[in-house]
Amino acid sequence: MTEVTQENKLTKKDLFKMFWRASWTIQFSHNYERMQSLGTLYALQPVLSRLYKGKPKEQRVAAQKRHLEFFNSHPALNPFILGITAAMEENTAEDEKDSVIAVKTSLMGPLAGLGDSMLNFTWTPIAGSIGASFAIQGNFLGVILMFLMINGLYWPLKYYGTMWGYNQGRSLLTSANGKKILDRISTGANVLGVMVTGALITSTVTLKTGLKYGSGKTAIDVQSMLDKVVPFVLPLLITLLCLYLIKKWNGKHVVALIFGIIIVAIALSAFGIIA
Amino acid sequence: MLLQSIIISIWAGLCALDQFGPHLGFRRPLLAGVVVGLILGDPVQGLIIAGTLELMWLGTNNVGAYQPPDVISGAVVGTAIGIMSGKGTAAGVAVAIPVALLVQQLSMIIMTFNVVLVHRADKVVESGEFYKIDKLQWLGALTFFLSRFVPVFIAVYLGAGAIKTVLAMVPAWVMTGLTVSSKIIPAVGLGMLLSMMMKKDMWIFLTLGFAFAAWMQLPTMAIAAIALCFAAIYDMIQNREGAVETSDQESDTSKVTVADDDEGSYDL
Numbered sequence: 001m002t003e004v005t006q007e008n009k010l011t012k013k014d015l016f017k018m019f020w021r022a023s024w025t026i027q028f029s030h031n032y033e034r035m036q037s038l039g040t041l042y043a044l045q046p047v048l049s050r051l052y053k054g055k056p057k058e059q060r061v062a063a064q065k066r067h068l069e070f071f072n073s074h075p076a077l078n079p080f081i082l083g084i085t086a087a088m089e090e091n092t093a094e095d096e097k098d099s100v101i102a103v104k105t106s107l108m109g110p111l112a113g114l115g116d117s118m119l120n121f122t123w124t125p126i127a128g129s130i131g132a133s134f135a136i137q138g139n140f141l142g143v144i145l146m147f148l149m150i151n152g153l154y155w156p157l158k159y160y161g162t163m164w165g166y167n168q169g170r171s172l173l174t175s176a177n178g179k180k181i182l183d184r185i186s187t188g189a190n191v192l193g194v195m196v197t198g199a200l201i202t203s204t205v206t207l208k209t210g211l212k213y214g215s216g217k218t219a220i221d222v223q224s225m226l227d228k229v230v231p232f233v234l235p236l237l238i239t240l241l242c243l244y245l246i247k248k249w250n251g252k253h254v255v256a257l258i259f260g261i262i263i264v265a266i267a268l269s270a271f272g273i274i275a
Numbered sequence: 276m277l278l279q280s281i282i283i284s285i286w287a288g289l290c291a292l293d294q295f296g297p298h299l300g301f302r303r304p305l306l307a308g309v310v311v312g313l314i315l316g317d318p319v320q321g322l323i324i325a326g327t328l329e330l331m332w333l334g335t336n337n338v339g340a341y342q343p344p345d346v347i348s349g350a351v352v353g354t355a356i357g358i359m360s361g362k363g364t365a366a367g368v369a370v371a372i373p374v375a376l377l378v379q380q381l382s383m384i385i386m387t388f389n390v391v392l393v394h395r396a397d398k399v400v401e402s403g404e405f406y407k408i409d410k411l412q413w414l415g416a417l418t419f420f421l422s423r424f425v426p427v428f429i430a431v432y433l434g435a436g437a438i439k440t441v442l443a444m445v446p447a448w449v450m451t452g453l454t455v456s457s458k459i460i461p462a463v464g465l466g467m468l469l470s471m472m473m474k475k476d477m478w479i480f481l482t483l484g485f486a487f488a489a490w491m492q493l494p495t496m497a498i499a500a501i502a503l504c505f506a507a508i509y510d511m512i513q514n515r516e517g518a519v520e521t522s523d524q525e526s527d528t529s530k531v532t533v534a535d536d537d538e539g540s541y542d543l
Contacts, residue, residue, distance in 0.1 A: 023296075023297055024296050024297050025296050025412060025413075025416065026295075026296065027294075027295040027296065028292070028295050028296060028412050028413065028415040028416040028419065029389055029392045029393065029411060029412050029414070029415030029416075030295055030386060030389060030415070030419075031386050031387070031388075031389035031390045031392065031393055031415075032340065032383075032386045032387050032389075032390060033390040033393060034390075034393050035340065037393060038392060038393050038396050038408070038411060038412060038415070039412065041396070041400075041408055042408055042409060042412040045405065045408060045409070048405075049405070057403055060403065060405075061400060061401065061403060064400040064405060064408075065397075065400055065401075068393065068396055068397060068400060072339070072340065072467075072471075075296075075297075075298055076298065108471065109468070109471025109472045110471075110472060112339065112468055112471060113468050113469075113471075113472050116336075116337075116338050116339065116464075116468060117495070117499065118499060120336040120337060120338065121334070121336060121338075121495060122495050122496060122499070124303065124336060125333045125334060125336075127300075128303055128304075128305060128329050128330075128333050129329075129330065129333055131305045131306075131326070131329060132305055132326040132327075132329035132330045132333075133326075134326075135305055135309070135322045135323065135325060135326025135329065136323055136326040136327055136330070138319050138322060138323055139322075140309075140318075140322060142305070142326070143305060143306065143309050143322070146300060146303070146305060146306060147299070147300050147306060150298070150299070150300040151299060151300065154297075154298055154299075184510055184513070184514070187506075187509070187510065187513065188506040188507070188509075188510050189506075190472050190474065190477065191477070191480050191502065191505055191506040191509050192499070192502045192503060192505075192506045193468070193472050194469070194472050194473070194477045194480045194481050194484065195480040195481070195483055195484035195498065195501075195502035195505060196484055196495065196498055196499050196502055197465055197468055197469060197472070197481070197484065198480065198481040198482065198483065198484025198485040198486075198487075198488070199484040199485065199487060199488035199493075199495055199498045200338070200465060200484075200488075200495070201462075201465060201485055201488070202485070202488040202489050203334060203488070203495065204334065204338060204461040204464075204465065205458070205459060205461050205462045205465065206458035206459070207458070207459050207462075230489070231489045231490065232485075232488075232489045235462065236485060236489075238459060238462045239462040239465050239466055239469070240466075241462075241466075242462045242463050242465070242466030242467075243465075243466040243469045243470055243473070245466070246463075246466050246467055246470045247470050247473075251467075251470065254340055254463065254467065255383060255386075255387050257463055258341075258383060258460055258463055259383075261456055261459055261460055261462075261463070262452075262453065262456040262460070265452050265453075265455050265456030265459055266448070266449055266452025266453065266455075266456065267452070268452075269448070269451055269452040269455045269456075270448045270451075270452060274455060275455070
């Protein structure tokens with residue numbers, strides 16, 4: 001812990017600026033190498049410029065650099081992580097900054113899984129199906145309902161996420177077992193995220209084989225045989241293969257993997273092996 | 276016609292910024308398409324086409340790093356062509372699908388190009404001119420804006436006839452292959468997510484989630500509720516082992532905090 005001088009203390013206005021930047025622009029510079037890293041650095045500028053006001057240049061450069069590392073999470077939950085990050089930046093000494101990045105990166109995976117499964121694949125489709133059911137009857141009410149359902153959830157998540165993350169983050173850090181509590185939050189979110197992601201394999205990935213065994217009327221449809229033993233086995237296998245390759249390549253070559261799948265899929269579907 | 280095409284294309288660009296920014300909902304087919312109906316002066320027709328596309332693409336969303344078929348340009352062009360051709364929903368859907376697939380490829384190219392921005396940022400930060408970070412961030416916004424503005428303008432201004440000519444040049448088996456691959460590629464996004472989450476013991480929960488969905492066919496919400504309970508149980512087990520390290524009072528307060536967080540997560 002360092003003594004925080006009045007000049008370098010974060011104000012509510014700084015946090016609001018960070019929330020505002022993160023809310024509107026977090027993925028504008030999204031890219032396959034470091035995903036949202038530039039976006040989070042952009043959002044953190046108001047916080048960093050306050051905390052490093054009047055500090056030596058090496059320290060200011062080091063602060064900017066460490067937030068340009070790989071980062072990717074869910075846009076609606078990023079403000080929460082950034083709130084905690086701001087609290088940690090404020091309360092750690094210059095030689096403890098590794099722990100800021102450790103907490104930031106340990107939260108991003110679990111919260112990305114949570115956000116994708118709960119928001120992208122649950123809440124948004126629910127809002128969309130309500131909106132669309134009115135819309136196809138020519139009723140504009142659905143459009144308004146869909147807009148309200150999405151924004152009524154996202155904005156509180158982003159705003160209170162920032163503020164709660166900062167306040168809780170700070171009180172967690174000053175308590176004796178603060179790191180342990182953050183670990184537990186992260187692990188809990190991880191369990192939730194992994195389990196729902198396991199379920200999402202069946203609903204988001206579609207891969208079927210068109211192979212038949214034998215010929216004519218007695219031909220056995222391989223897909224229906226697979227369905228009887230392990231339903232969705234092909235989506236499961238392809239997801240595990242992607243996981244294996246991503247881990248093996250350390251998260252690089254994602255584009256190559258995607259284009260590889262496209263080329264193989266075009267070839268295999270041309271021969272009727274997959275459908 | 277030219278003016279309307281430009282306004283529609285600007286709208287598509289703004290919807291793309293919603294996709295990469297605030298997530299107000301205009302990145303979804305219904306909200307993106309309904310505005311096109313207003314621009315073209317046929318709001319009800321636009322509403323019906325956009326609603327149909329929303330239903331079709333309900334499950335199309337990003338996971339992890341995965342860029343799905345671009346439902347924004349699909350919905351905007353589909354609604355516009357549906358209204359302008361006078362053929363309504365059928366024409367809209369027919370045009371929307373290939374456009375979404377083509378712009379998906381374009382979006383992946385932009386995501387690759389934007390790597391330049393983050394490398395530029397490395398240099399900017401080194402030199403201490405931190406204000407330039409802002410410019411780089413907004414340069415990214417420009418590339419994503421153009422990635423939807425340009426294809427939508429070409430499609431809407433040159434019209435359905437041009438799209439058909441272009442598509443006629445692409446062999447049918449390639450289009451089929453592209454459609455098939457667009458349904459497989461979410462696996463990359465899930466793989467990306469899992470690679471960040473698969474730590475000690477996590478295979479247990481991956482198997483549980485898959486089993487509940489594949490064999491028992493429970494809805495995602497039900498699995499989320501069960502997963503919440505498993506998260507709590509796992510936390511209890513882990514914490515019992517570590518409880519020796521901390522005093523009773525401290526572990527009591529920590530329990531409360533974690534319970535609060537889990538409640539909050541469930542509300543998502």
